[in-house]
Amino acid sequence: MKITIFQGDITKIKADAIVNAAHPTLMGGGGVDGAIHRTAGNELIKECIELRKDKLPNGLPTGEAVATNAYNLPAKIIIHTVGPRYYSNDLDLLKNCYINSLKIAEENNCKTIAFPSISTGAYGAPIEQTVKIVKDILDNYKSDVIEEVILVLFSEKDLEVYNKSFNR
Numbered sequence: 001m002k003i004t005i006f007q008g009d010i011t012k013i014k015a016d017a018i019v020n021a022a023h024p025t026l027m028g029g030g031g032v033d034g035a036i037h038r039t040a041g042n043e044l045i046k047e048c049i050e051l052r053k054d055k056l057p058n059g060l061p062t063g064e065a066v067a068t069n070a071y072n073l074p075a076k077i078i079i080h081t082v083g084p085r086y087y088s089n090d091l092d093l094l095k096n097c098y099i100n101s102l103k104i105a106e107e108n109n110c111k112t113i114a115f116p117s118i119s120t121g122a123y124g125a126p127i128e129q130t131v132k133i134v135k136d137i138l139d140n141y142k143s144d145v146i147e148e149v150i151l152v153l154f155s156e157k158d159l160e161v162y163n164k165s166f167n168r
Helices: 031-040 042-054 093-107 127-140 156-165
Strands: 002-007 017-021 065-069 077-081 112-115 148-153
Touching: 002 156, 017 031, 017 093, 031 042, 042 065, 065 093, 077 093, 093 112, 093 127, 127 156, 148 156
Parallel strands: 002 148, 017 077, 017 112, 112 148
Antiparallel strands: 065 077
C-alpha cells in the first residue's frame, strides 16, 4: 500500500473511504467529527440515528468501526471509529481503530482510505505515541484491495511528527 501524508482538511480529500474520529454516540461533535458531520449533511445524522436504534443502542465502542454513506463528502463511505481517551483508556485500543477501519474499507472494495490523526485532538493522546502505532500497523497490514492510505493531518506540527516517523 502506498502511504501519503498530507496536511489539510479531511472533508476535502477524494478517497473511497474517509475515516471519522467519531464520538461514541455517532451524533457528531467537535474537531474532525464535527467537520465531517457538517460537510456530509443532515442525511448522515439520520443514518446514524438509525444505526443507534438498530445495531448500536449503546453507541459505538472504543476501537470498533462502522460504515455509513458519505453523502456530501467526496468519498463512497465514511468509516466511523472511536479512539481511546488518553487518560481513561488503553492506547492499545488505537490499533483496533485502524485495523477495523482498514477491514471495513476492504469489505467495501475501497482502493483509497483517508485517516485523520485519531485520539490526538480532544482525546489528548500524544501524537508522538500514536504515530508509532499507526506506522506499525501500516507497515504490517497486507491488503489485496487497498492501494493507498492517506494520512491527513490538521497542523504543521503533526505533519512534521508524521514525516519524521515515516522518514519523509
